[in-house]
Amino acid sequence: MRIVKGRLFICILWLAFSTHDVYGQVPVFKSLNFERYSRKSNVQCLHQDMQGYIWIGSDNGLIRYNGLDFAKHPFSDSISNAAITAMWNLDENAFLVGLSDGRVWEIRGSHWNLILQPDTIDGKYAVSSITGNSNGIYVTTYGAGVYHLYGKSFKRYYTGNILPDDYIYCSYLDSSGCLWVGSDGGLQCLKFEGEVSCTSVTTRDGLPDNIVRVIKPRKNGKLWLGLQEYGITLFNPKERSFETPEQLKSWDYGPVNSIIQLDNEIWSATPKGIVDFEFAGYKRLRLINPNNNELHDLKFQLHDMYDNVWVTDGHEVFYTPGENIEFLNFTDSLFSGNIHSILASFDGVVWFSNDKGLFSFQPFTGMGSKVISGPVKLPVKKNSKIICMYEDASGMLWIGFFDEGVVRYDPVTGLSRRFTENHGLVNNNILSITGNEDRIWFATLGGVSSCEINSSDPFAVPTFKNYTEENGLGTNFIYTVFTDKNGKVWFGTDGKGVTVYDGVKFTNFHQTSGLKSSVIYSITEDWGGNIWLNSADNGLFKFQADSFVHYSTIDGLSEPTASGIACDPNGNLVVLHNNSIDVIDPETGGVNTFGEEIGMAGIEPDLNVVSVDRDGNIWIGSRIGIVKLCLKKSAGSKSPKVVLNNALVYLSEVPGGKHEFNSSDKHWTFDFDALWYINPVAVSFQYRLIGYDSGWITTRDRLVTFPNLPSGNYEFQVRSSNNGVFEEREITSYSFIIKRPFWEQPWFLAGFMIILVTSFYQYLRLRERRMKAREDLQRERIIAQYETLKNQVNPHFLFNSFNTLITVIESNKELAVEYVNRLSDYFRTLLTYREKDVITLEEEFELLDDYVFLQKKRYGDNFKMNKDIPVAALTGNMLPPLSLQLLVENALKHNAVSKETPLTVDIIIRNDLLYVSNNVNPKISKEPSTGTGIMNITSRIKIMTGREVSVVNTNSSYTVILPLIPIK
């Protein structure tokens, strides 16, 4: 009876509880301020290329976003009138863009080329989607059907051939090669193998709506379809059946503009906001209006490769990180001020306490708003402060108060009972409660208490077992208590480090054990069984193999002080700070921070106000409301991806695939980026140029220049970090070679050496030859001089001359004087010229004239000499001295000169040859001839000109042909 009364009372109490509307629990959305960048642009679509850049397609061009800045793509002017309506990745470095005029372009780096010029004649039809496989590219249009591009040609499928409707909204290419398209005439499957075929699924087959605007594949082969009027439905292609979840049957959110699929939810962009349907688990539905309800008419969503979601309403672009972060902002003043404790219970209810008492709510219920119940009536003094909560195995709550002991509370019946020092509790200030199967531990300001759970009578007074400093606890001020998997109980103390109780004895760890902090606020255990301690002011400590590993800001923590730590079922370790939340991957030590940029400024959580539910959601009570985190596996190890955009030589882009450069390419610039949308300003880089400098250089710049690189082999490496820790980060690199200049090339050096040696050798040979020639000439000249002298002082010549003179003296005195003058002239010039190698023809003829004059006096008219010499030739040519005189002398010497047989010597020049010829009347008594005279001339001319002297001897004439030596 008493119990019934109690229950009735509780029921009345429940009814009396006020319920409080709170502002919707919404994911954090960050505005990119795109509207400010590009006034009046109509955003048509969003895209991520394979490098990770976000591209915004608008009616004002193509804009790239890297997390920090927008950059308009230098796209063709010819498209300026068309909007970009669809994009699709072709490969690592290229993507296709479809335009509102139906054209499709390929964008590769800064180059673009047209790959589809539509063939419609009745108008221009915008591209609605692009997809493709090894069979080609498929372009769907709003009004002109589907283009199939293969190689350089294309074919269009439309109502003129096989399609039931030309107005296509979307496409999806499944693994069997079927191209699903959503149109005004239902859903079609186009098969391109062999004969192109089209099968249609329409309202006749159970499709709720013939206008299919969105197709999104679900992992199990089924397709989510977004419809014009009837929301979303799930299509099973194998069975050609439809299934619409109950929650989606009454749809009044308008046409579905896009669908993205997250782990357990699908988000549909509609004119009323994002309709979030949790298709796995609870199958809950809610409406999300990003940007505090201001953003409604959502046009497009993008689920990127980092799990981030991008949303646009056509004007602004919003971003929400892939790690699901949601805030529960309270509008009721009842919930202002810090939350002191939080507990996510097994049945999915979240309990939290503040100065006003204890409250609870069911997450994810209703459309955008929550109903919070409370405050719960508890048997304590008014305004008693709840510090901690624990749910035991039987589903009862243990609520620890400051100064009021502990209350055991049954959430089902609402019954509760308080236990205090009077019941044997060691102290009434309870800071932390934990337990395992059958035992509860209480950490207080006066030691620890422990008791067994009495399941038969939940409200019977338990037998408390108390432990204090006297039992071996480090100190009686215990902030936290934690039971690990092995059953050991850990106590975080104020001033004496950490104490461990193994069921038998207490062991203390503090400074002497390597624990560099004496105040421990919280304790948790990671998947690997390592115990993590959260110190008051000096980061974390990991207890590993009997020693403590310090973990602090150097290792990537965003703040040195933390107010709580917890591990989630995915193995992530969460660290709560005043303005941020760190996520550590205990396996790699990687840290990720959710900071101010994502709305964590001033969260300032109280000690240990964190609780993890069985779905893996982490609930954090803070000064600004409740934060829910849902982290993916290894969330702490995520790091920014470095993109090495360009290598530039003298600021002009290096063509892709080029790695060898000329020696003159000395000025290098590298342009890199890190795509870290959650907090782009936190990114820093390290780079090095192997082959130039070996050490890593840390920078925040996204551009580095090497102005004067010498020849060599280089590798440029860059890596990035979001938390200042660079070890283990992925490196992106570019190798290149600056070739040595040609004069340093081996082939050039070898060739040069060969040429050098050869020419030196040639020079030596030439020199030798020339020296030899000079020697020969010298010798010849000496012989010639000797010969001439011998000839000229020939007694015959003198004797004959004197005889002639005698005859002349008698008859003609004047002639005699001239004769003697000529004779002396002859001898003087002879003496002058005999030393020389060559003399001019003029000088030679002077000498010859004297000689002939002398001889003519002797022979009279029987000896004649005819000259036919051009005047120019006289001064322009040279001969060894006395050559002509010697030849004339020879003629006189070997021929009979008489009245009957006169001797005529002809000297003529033809070209560069001098002909000396005489008629032949050999003497009967031959004069002895040495032949040295002619030989001497021959060899001297040979040495000087390299040409031969030739002699033409016929019976009637004797001709000597001398090559002349021209004056250079």
Place this chain on the structure above:
Amino acid sequence: MNKIWLLLTLCITFTKLAISQNVALYKITAGEVSFVSEAPLEIISAKSEKLKGVINTGSNTFAFTIPVNSFDGFNSQLQKEHFNENYVESERFPNAIFKGKIIEFVDFFKDGVYDVRAKGFLELHGVRNEMIIPCRLEVKAEKISAECSFEIELEDFDIKVPKIVNQKIANTIAISVTSQLKLN
């Protein structure tokens, strides 16, 4: 007027030539379009019976047109002139045209009432806007009666109303269409 018929017929037959083998044209025998502007200070309504149009039941397409200056029933003659000269500029853009297709399947051989959506381009004041308009078709013995009502935003059709009169002219105009069609 014959010209318009020819135009409409050509429109429909040529754009959907592929399925023209089963052309079955229903032609409007009587049609009426009315609109209402409910502004805070004044309610304006007008209607015209000059609606012409065809439905091609073979291809599920249709084309309707109405001369804009044929609307009557304004609160004053001055208002009608204003409407024609300043707002819809009926001399420059004489006709309003709605041309498109019927999304839902309708069995025109079977009598009955069908709720359908007509999707197409509404051309008014020289501006073409894509619209989806819900309609109710009643098929009875080779006759169709069609009823549609929808709303348009003046802004969408580039019809500018001076601020000073926006208490008298609503930005959203409600339009309703009723028509009787007969198999040609």
